[in-house]
Amino acid sequence: MIGCARTLAQLRAQDEESFGGKSTSLGELIAAGIPVPPGFAISTAAFEAFLAAGGLGARVEAILADLDPDDVAAVAAAAAAIALEMRRTPVPDTVAAEVERHYAELAGASRKGQPPVAVRSSARGEDSAEATFAGQQETYLWVRGGEGVCEAIRGCWISLYSPEAIAYRARMAAAGAVAAMGVAVQLMVDAEVSGVMFTCSPLTGDPSVVAINASWGLGLGVVGGEVTPDDFLISKVSREVLRATIADKQVEYVPDPGGRGTHRVAVDESRRTVACLDDERLSGLVETARAVERHFGSRQDVEWAIARTGSFPENLFVLQSRPVTATAKAGSEAVADRSGLDAMSLVLGTFGVRPRKD
Amino acid sequence: MSTTSTSAFPNPLSIATPEGCEGWEEMYPYYTLLGEDRREADEQRLWFWNSMHFPEPMSAFDVVAIDGPYYALANWQNRVFAIPPAMGIDYRIVNGYVFITPNAVTDPELIAERAAFFGARAGHYFANWDELYGRWREKMGKLIAEITELEVPELRTYEEDSVAFEDRDTSFVRVLDAYNRALRMHEQMWQHHFEFLLLGYGAYLTFSDFCKSALPEIPDQHIAQMVSGIDVLLFRPDTELRHLARLARDAGVDASFSNGRAPEEIVAELGRSEAGRGWLEALEAVKDPWFNMGSGDGFYHHHRSWLDDPSIPFSAIRGHIDALAEGRDTERPTEHLAAERNRLAAEYGALLDEQARGTFNELLGLSRTVFPYVEEHKFFCEYWFQSRFFNKIREFGGLLAKHGFLHDGEDVFQLSRHEVGEALEELVLTWAHGGPPRGPHHWPPIVERRRALLERLKQWSPPPAMGTMPTEAINDPISVMLWGITPERLRSWASAMGGDSLTLSGAAASPGVAEGLARVVRDVHEITDVQPGEILVSTVTSPAWAPIFPKIRAAVTDIGGIMSHAAIVCREYGLPAVVGTGRATAEIRTGQRLRVDGTTGVVTLLEDEPE
Numbered sequence: 001m002i003g004c005a006r007t008l009a010q011l012r013a014q015d016e017e018s019f020g021g022k023s024t025s026l027g028e029l030i031a032a033g034i035p036v037p038p039g040f041a042i043s044t045a046a047f048e049a050f051l052a053a054g055g056l057g058a059r060v061e062a063i064l065a066d067l068d069p070d071d072v073a074a075v076a077a078a079a080a081a082i083a084l085e086m087r088r089t090p091v092p093d094t095v096a097a098e099v100e101r102h103y104a105e106l107a108g109a110s111r112k113g114q115p116p117v118a119v120r121s122s123a124r125g126e127d128s129a130e131a132t133f134a135g136q137q138e139t140y141l142w143v144r145g146g147e148g149v150c151e152a153i154r155g156c157w158i159s160l161y162s163p164e165a166i167a168y169r170a171r172m173a174a175a176g177a178v179a180a181m182g183v184a185v186q187l188m189v190d191a192e193v194s195g196v197m198f199t200c201s202p203l204t205g206d207p208s209v210v211a212i213n214a215s216w217g218l219g220l221g222v223v224g225g226e227v228t229p230d231d232f233l234i235s236k237v238s239r240e241v242l243r244a245t246i247a248d249k250q251v252e253y254v255p256d257p258g259g260r261g262t263h264r265v266a267v268d269e270s271r272r273t274v275a276c277l278d279d280e281r282l283s284g285l286v287e288t289a290r291a292v293e294r295h296f297g298s299r300q301d302v303e304w305a306i307a308r309t310g311s312f313p314e315n316l317f318v319l320q321s322r323p324v325t326a327t328a329k330a331g332s333e334a335v336a337d338r339s340g341l342d343a344m345s346l347v348l349g350t351f352g353v354r355p356r357k358d
Numbered sequence: 359m360s361t362t363s364t365s366a367f368p369n370p371l372s373i374a375t376p377e378g379c380e381g382w383e384e385m386y387p388y389y390t391l392l393g394e395d396r397r398e399a400d401e402q403r404l405w406f407w408n409s410m411h412f413p414e415p416m417s418a419f420d421v422v423a424i425d426g427p428y429y430a431l432a433n434w435q436n437r438v439f440a441i442p443p444a445m446g447i448d449y450r451i452v453n454g455y456v457f458i459t460p461n462a463v464t465d466p467e468l469i470a471e472r473a474a475f476f477g478a479r480a481g482h483y484f485a486n487w488d489e490l491y492g493r494w495r496e497k498m499g500k501l502i503a504e505i506t507e508l509e510v511p512e513l514r515t516y517e518e519d520s521v522a523f524e525d526r527d528t529s530f531v532r533v534l535d536a537y538n539r540a541l542r543m544h545e546q547m548w549q550h551h552f553e554f555l556l557l558g559y560g561a562y563l564t565f566s567d568f569c570k571s572a573l574p575e576i577p578d579q580h581i582a583q584m585v586s587g588i589d590v591l592l593f594r595p596d597t598e599l600r601h602l603a604r605l606a607r608d609a610g611v612d613a614s615f616s617n618g619r620a621p622e623e624i625v626a627e628l629g630r631s632e633a634g635r636g637w638l639e640a641l642e643a644v645k646d647p648w649f650n651m652g653s654g655d656g657f658y659h660h661h662r663s664w665l666d667d668p669s670i671p672f673s674a675i676r677g678h679i680d681a682l683a684e685g686r687d688t689e690r691p692t693e694h695l696a697a698e699r700n701r702l703a704a705e706y707g708a709l710l711d712e713q714a715r716g717t718f719n720e721l722l723g724l725s726r727t728v729f730p731y732v733e734e735h736k737f738f739c740e741y742w743f744q745s746r747f748f749n750k751i752r753e754f755g756g757l758l759a760k761h762g763f764l765h766d767g768e769d770v771f772q773l774s775r776h777e778v779g780e781a782l783e784e785l786v787l788t789w790a791h792g793g794p795p796r797g798p799h800h801w802p803p804i805v806e807r808r809r810a811l812l813e814r815l816k817q818w819s820p821p822p823a824m825g826t827m828p829t830e831a832i833n834d835p836i837s838v839m840l841w842g843i844t845p846e847r848l849r850s851w852a853s854a855m856g857g858d859s860l861t862l863s864g865a866a867a868s869p870g871v872a873e874g875l876a877r878v879v880r881d882v883h884e885i886t887d888v889q890p891g892e893i894l895v896s897t898v899t900s901p902a903w904a905p906i907f908p909k910i911r912a913a914v915t916d917i918g919g920i921m922s923h924a925a926i927v928c929r930e931y932g933l934p935a936v937v938g939t940g941r942a943t944a945e946i947r948t949g950q951r952l953r954v955d956g957t958t959g960v961v962t963l964l965e966d967e968p969e
Contacts, residue, residue: 204574207709233575237705240869241957242575343564343720344484350564351480352442353473 020122020182032295039186069170100146119152191305194219217252366852405457413897415454415815430548440472454815530786595651603678656740663745763797822940851940864939866959867925872912912954
């Protein structure tokens with residue numbers, strides 16, 4: 001199926017309808033010169049082709065017909081039945097061929113026979129409630145070989161039919177909620193340190209700081225909340241570290257010794273309570289955060305990793321970025337109260353003369 | 359009755375007199391003392407030790423330097439501008455140390471009534487700031503000239519002809535009048551001092567509050583950096599010393615400044631060569647006005663100017679010569695500071711939305727308009743005028759000593775301003791009539807007793823505060839701005855009171871971390887003891903100490919906010935500073951190893967006692 005896969009670097013915001021939010025935002029980042037691990041994207045059309053092949057779509061429809069979204073047991077049974085059907089259905093050859101071709105290209109560029117990749121779902125409207133319920137979070141790390149990638153892609157598709165996603169779409173059916181999903185495939189970063197950063201204070205919304213959470217190993221621990229990460233607050237303006245809380249980081253994720261998948265291990269004693277980022281790296285992260293924010297023109301929540309190999313900052317990668325929606329706008333009320341006033345009324349207010357807004 | 363609420367701070371009336379200091383009260387006016395008649399009110403208030411302005415016990419005469427500022431502050435704040443929620447500063451002296459508390463206005467109707475006055479009067483000042491400040495400098499200039507030229511008449515056996523033939527006042531009138539005029543000029547100086555200060559601080563505080571509401575994580579020091587002046591008059595004296603150091607090297611006379619030499623020796627040696635005489639000429643050219651810089655904050659008679667005590671400028675020149683020899687740049691990086699100030703303002707402004715940015719820029723503009731006064735007034739008031747004033751009082755001391763009322767002119771500062779008046783009155787009386795004076799028997803034992811008392815009182819460590827913790831937030835812009843007295847600060851002092859903790863916390867005034875040995879300096883005269891690489895621990899610092907900052911590694915003070923001088927100077931030199939710790943000089947010993955974290959505001963005592 002020609003065109004169902006495209007390299008990430010070719011994608012732009014307008015491709016979201018076909019490739020989903022994650023893939024297109026990675027494309028945008030690459031275009032903006034932000035270091036993103038190379039990779040390719042699978043379109044929603046590939047998923048549609050999968051459903052069309054061998055009448056899978058019809059069988060799924062049948063399982064979902066007349067399903068009561070409030071009947072938890074029935075929803076769970078439906079999810080299990082669909083997963084079984086899907087696992088029995090191979091990824092269409094036309095799609096698999098495209099995946100093989102792009103994976104081989106990646107392998108060629110990385111000069112590794114079977115480079116490990118991360119396979120992540122890329123839903124439309126990534127930040128909508130739908131995306132959250134629709135299982136867009138599905139991620140497979142350290143996947144190798146074209147076949148393995150196809151399997152992981154199918155795994156992402158199956159996650160569209162998690163019990164939560166099924167129930168959600170059933171309730172929203174009237175609003176036209178349909179299952180559709182793209183997939184992003186990227187070279188894996190063997191992270192020494194990884195984490196997330198906000199281009200504002202997550203607590204106060206202050207736009208003059210970058211908040212960085214970081215821990216040893218792959219990002220799973222931080223994203224999944226399994227470790228308490230080191231917590232840094234850094235001034236965008238001066239690059240000073242305003243606050244640093246160094247946590248006891250007990251576990252980390254590392255590539256599985258077998259070469260596929262990841263593995264959770266205890267962090268060795270000597271690194272547990274040591275800051276996992278130094279000033280140089282913090283400063284580099286802030287610079288990257290600002291570049292990402294500038295590019296999108298809004299506050300961003302950025303997932304990043306620093307590879308074990310290579311030297312900083314060339315080994316820093318952005319894995320994904322999303323707009324921040326949930327934080328308070330900095331002191332919004334207090335600021336709104338003051339912003340409409342001239343300086344003099346504000347100064348009088350300091351001395352206890354209550355300002356009046358006309 | 360004691361107070362109903364418990365407090366971490368001692369009850370003011372239960373503070374014991376240190377051993378051997380009995381009778382200290384005789385040095386101070388009755389109204390400055392605690393007493394049974396005001397017990398109830400005084401126990402209910404929170405008094406904090408004003409170690410910023412009064413780190414040492416007060417001599418009897420130096421009470422003028424408490425009354426002067428507090429008359430003036432309260433008069434402007436409460437009776438001229440009628441700042442709605444705040445009246446003036448009340449004070450008490452305990453064991454020689456000055457404790458203060460702001461008097462608040464809480465009645466909403468009264469606040470509204472005052473607001474009407476305040477709006478009109480403060481508005482006038484803000485609207486005409488530059489013009490009014492121009493006039494201010496003129497009147498301060500006149501006052502300084504007047505105190506300098508004030509004649510302290512000699513008491514001759516026979517009056518000069520001008521009295522007999524030209525209707526000139528007789529000496530008794532001129533002596534008493536001159537003394538009263540000196541006191542009056544001192545009061546006027548404080549009047550001028552506070553005319554603009556409250557409004558200046560208020561404008562700054564408004565900008566600071568706005569920044570913190572729009573950008574809650576903004577470091578205080580960035581706010582200060584955006585406002586602080588670059589070409590600040592107060593840095594000028596030190597800049598001149600740097601130039602003199604460079605000149606000494608260029609002229610090849612730098613060897614004359616070798617270690618341990620007194621200024622007189624250096625000057626004498628320089629006078630013997632042509633190059634040296636050239637340097638001395640350059641020195642003379644900058645002395646007026648820059649050597650009117652003080653060695654302290656002007657609240658004590660022993661805070662002399664550089665003109666009177668050249669050891670500080672000469673030791674600073676020597677430090678700058680050493681730095682030049684090591685190839686270090688001693689020039690203040692004004693271009694860099696200016697660029698950084700503008701960069702910060704532009705970057706923070708750009709982070710705000712359009713409306714907030716408009717307000718930000720307007721408030722920043724106003725703060726920059728008023729801030730030169732806030733930064734410059736000290737040079738004119740505390741240093742230049744005060745050193746001339748105390749020198750004038752020394753002349754009266756000299757007159758009293760000449761006639762046997764005192765052993766030494768310097769003893770005059772052990773008498774209160776009223777006692778000096780009394781002594782002068784008896785002097786002119788007995789000089790005029792020729793009968794036997796009591797003064798020579800009366801005053802010297804008093805002086806001796808008080809000197810001994812002050813020495814003993816110096817050994818006492820005052821608590822950071824006494825009385826009852828306020829339940830409401832402190833609403834006095836001056837207390838917050840000048841002394842850094844916020845509810846959080848009071849709580850941290852209170853918790854430190856009971857503790858044997860190895861850390862002290864204060865305001866993070868200048869970022870960075872440093873470790874080193876402490877040098878505790880409680881008296882301005884000890885600053886020449888500071889060794890290179892030490893951490894300065896003091897009750898407070900003043901701009902006059904600027905010359906020692908290139909030597910030190912970090913600074914810690916008992917009192918002060920992020921706009922205090924230690925904070926400003928440390929930021930200039932890139933040294934970590936923690937200010938407002940409450941008890942640093944009481945808890946830390948010279949020689950103890952410390953870690954100063956100017957980013958978080960924590961001072962850690964790494965060893966219990968010096969090795």
